[in-house]
Amino acid sequence: MAQNFKVKDINLADQGDLKIAWAESRMPVLMALRKKFAAEKPLKGHRVAGCLHVTKETAVLVGTLEAAGAEVSWSGCNPLSTQDDVAAALARKGTSIYAWHGMSNEEFYWCIDRTIDFKPTLTLDDGADLIMTVHTKRQDLAKTVIGGTEETTTGVHRLRAMANDGKLVYPVIAINDAETKWDFDNVYGTGQSTLDGIIRATSVLLAGKNVVVAGFGHCGKGCAGRAKGMGANTIITEVLPTAALKATLEGHKAMTMDEAAKQGDVFITATGMKDVLVERHFASMKDGAIVCNTGHYDCEINIPALEKLAVSKRTIRDNCEEFTMKDGRRIYLLARGRLVNLAAAEGHPSEVMDMSFANQFLGMVRLAKEGKTMKAGVHDIDPAQDQELAALKLATMGIKIDALTKEQTTYANDYTAGT
Ligand SMILES: NC(=O)c1ccc[n+]([C@@H]2O[C@H](COP(=O)([O-])OP(=O)(O)OC[C@H]3O[C@@H](n4cnc5c(N)ncnc54)[C@H](O)[C@@H]3O)[C@@H](O)[C@H]2O)c1
Incomplete structure (x- = not known):
């Protein structure tokens, strides 16, 4: 297929190239894989359709897929997360x-449709919107796809539900669930970039503020930990008792959202669940409360309810809308309830995406080799891959660790050894 594109402004390509070069210099693991597989070209003859945030780090992944021989067609997986200069640089390349x-939402699905027009052999998702399109509107295309990968928690949930229903027709590797993804990208990446998004959109001081984080899973843990480190009083809301208990023992205060709504200065939703903040919460928030979401979809904050309560609304800064209530209280919604770290900042730092995208790349290579013999359904990555990638990452950071001695390995397997 001839190359085709629709981006905001192709003249932004020079700036995009600089950003990509910066990311490349901070993604040594992925760049090492690029070098290794450029000669072998394991993706030769494959058409990879991707639907994942268009950031400088994603551009490094795209470059690596292409270096390994793939033809690539891409769209963003969120209406507000595309970095236009990076998109322009990719188009120019x-x-x-x-x-x-x-x-708009219509344009979002139009872009996915164009991405898959070239009949992909492999799909790469972040949130499962592309794969859903292949399984619903464009079922004719499913026959040529040998496998796919999924980047995020919400996407993996959707695909597992689909597989349980017997509706998933090809194998998909759950990249999200790799230890070197979920325990790093979601925790440290989301933690830092979510606060980055809040600060860029508001410039508020976090020290001394009551920061409420809904969800103490991977992302929530990262956000709460970082906010606490900046001097905030952190409050957690949860539905899972063990998660709430962990949060409490980490030094955060756990309570219901009904209670937290009255106390919070900044609210971050990180659950992957809808309606976490609803009308009664907005009704009891303090004047000046800041509300944002870092979960995959914009359904965690019930924005229609906020709009219903407001008597007026205005954009007061980039990515910051002020809603004034009847009683004069003002509530500030960031990035229209979309992922604040990608819409108001640049997404995760390159260093952490290095491992996520190394997993994505290796997932694609595995599917190219084994996809035809893998069963339809959701597959985990090989835990050995986690250790290999972590070892590679440590090496690039100049960190050496110990190895078990022969005697220790024997001891580890010796059930007769006791007191
Ligand atoms: N912003 C980003 O760049 C980014 C990065 C990775 C993941 N995500 C997304 O963030 C979301 C969370 O991902 P995760 O990996 O932390 O998932 P996770 O499963 O580790 O954690 C989610 C937590 O939310 C809790 N929860 C569910 N419903 C709740 C409710 N109503 N109130 C309070 N807590 C509730 C769950 O009990 C769980 O502990 C997903 O949508 C994921 O796709 C975003």
Whole structure:
């Protein structure tokens, strides 16, 4: 297929190239894989359709897929997360790309449709919208796909539900669930970039503020830990008793959202669940409360309820809308309830995406080799891959660790050894 694209402004490509070069210099693991597989070209003859945030780090992944022989077609997986300069740079380099910041929902699905027009053999998702399109609207295309990968928690949930229903027709590797992804990207990546998004959108001081984090899973743990480190009083809301208990023992205060709504200065939803903040919560929030979401979809904050309560609304800063209530209280919604770290900041730092995207790349290589013999359904990555990638990452950081001695290995397997 001839290269094709629709981006905001191709003239932004020079700036995009600089950003990509910066990311490349901070993603040594993925760059090492690029070098290794450029000669072998394991993806030769494959058409990879991707639907994942168009950031500088994603551009490094795309470059690596192409270096390994793949033809690539891409769209963004969120209407507000595309970095237009990076999209322009990818288009100028010859990648088929359909993505721009601020697209409508219809345009979002139009872009996915264009991405898969070239009949992909492999799909790469973040949230499962592309794979859903292949399984519903464009079922004719499913026959040529030998496998896919999924980047995020919400996407993996959707795919597992689909597989349980017997509806998933090809194998998909759950990249999210790799230890070197979930325990790093979601925790440290989301933790830092979510606060980055809040600060860029508001410039508020976090020290001394009551920061409420809904969900103490991977992302919530990262956000709460970082906010606490900056001097905030952290409050957690949860539905899972063990998660709430862990949060309490980490030094956060756990309580219901009904209670937290009255106390919070900043609210971050990180659950992957809808309606976490609803009308009664907005009704009891303090004047000046800041509300944002870092979960995959924009359904965690019930925005129609906020709009219903408001008598007026205005954009007061980039990515910051002020809603004034009847009683004069003001509530500030960031990035229209979309992922605040990608819409108001640049997404996760390159260093952490290095491992996530190394997993994505190796997932694609595995599918190219074994996809045809893998069963339809959701597959985990090999835990050995986690250790290999972590070892590679440590080496790039100049960190050496110990290895078990022969005697220790024997001891580890010796059930007769006791007191
Ligand atoms: N912003 C980003 O860049 C980014 C990065 C990774 C993941 N995500 C997304 O963030 C979301 C969370 O991912 P995760 O990996 O932390 O998932 P997780 O499963 O580790 O954690 C989610 C937590 O939310 C809790 N929860 C569910 N419903 C709740 C409710 N109503 N109130 C309070 N807590 C509730 C669960 O009990 C769980 O502990 C997902 O949508 C995921 O796709 C976003």
